[in-house]
Amino acid sequence: GENVEQHPSTLSVQEGDSAVIKCTYSDSASNYFPWYKQELGKRPQLIIDIRSNVGEKKDQRIAVTLNKTAKHFSLHITETQPEDSAVYFCAASYGGTASKLTFGTGTRLQVTL
Amino acid sequence: DAGVTQSPTHLIKTRGQHVTLRCSPISGHKSVSWYQQVLGQGPQFIFQYYEKEERGRGNFPDRFSARQFPNYSSELNVNALLLGDSALYLCASSLPRADLGPGELFFGEGSRLTVL
Numbered sequence: 144g145e146n147v148e149q150h151p152s153t154l155s156v157q158e159g160d161s162a163v164i165k166c167t168y169s170d171s172a173s174n175y176f177p178w179y180k181q182e183l184g185k186r187p188q189l190i191i192d193i194r195s196n197v198g199e200k201k202d203q204r205i206a207v208t209l210n211k212t213a214k215h216f217s218l219h220i221t222e223t224q225p226e227d228s229a230v231y232f233c234a235a236s237y238g239g240t241a242s243k244l245t246f247g248t249g250t251r252l253q254v255t256l
Numbered sequence: 257d258a259g260v261t262q263s264p265t266h267l268i269k270t271r272g273q274h275v276t277l278r279c280s281p282i283s284g285h286k287s288v289s290w291y292q293q294v295l296g297q298g299p300q301f302i303f304q305y306y307e308k309e310e311r312g313r314g315n316f317p318d319r320f321s322a323r324q325f326p327n328y329s330s331e332l333n334v335n336a337l338l339l340g341d342s343a344l345y346l347c348a349s350s351l352p353r354a355d356l357g358p359g360e361l362f363f364g365e366g367s368r369l370t371v372l
């Protein structure tokens with residue numbers, strides 16, 4: 144089955160700096176790669192996703208890149224703000240109507256003033 | 257529109273008991289998935305149902321079962337509870353598209369189960 148590895152497990156950046164979180168996946172059939180943000184005690188919320196037919200996607204301060212050959216994808220957050228502090232999870236999935244997501248182990252991002 | 261709703265939000269059980277967790281998907285979503293999130297870890301896939309049929313099952317023992325009803329709501333049942341079953345149980349609904357792959361998963365707030 145699919146295996147997703149995520150690094151780093153914790154990341155501390157100063158407000159205004161950039162943050163990068165990296166994930167690798169094992170199953171070349173995976174075609175959908177979402178990123179979720181989870182604040183303490185809350186539900187995971189989708190912040191951005193990318194499908195395998197696209198190499199990069201951007202939404203304001205957040206971008207995701209995908210390298211299918213190397214089987215890795217990354218989340219980039221620019222101009223970080225204190226409200227970006229949370230745990231971020233990458234995930235991978237494949238198929239049409241199947242929606243099984245395999246999650247990474249999470250990255251705790253802390254943005255300090 | 258209401259999001260994914262789950263009940264109960266919190267519950268405490270003792271070892272050996274049984275629990276039923278309920279989930280109502282977003283209106284129009286026909287796929288419901290269940291995930292277990294142990295503290296400090298990422299969610300782990302338990303089941304997916306699409307159009308009332310089981311479409312996927314994760315690496316969980318037979319003590320875990322689920323079903324989806326004609327209105328697309330779902331129940332997760334766990335029998336013979338163990339201490340290790342203590343976790344946040346998340347339900348997610350989606351509208352998968354066969355042409356584009358899995359749809360976005362929308363998670364509920366979860367049911368936090370504590371087994372004593």
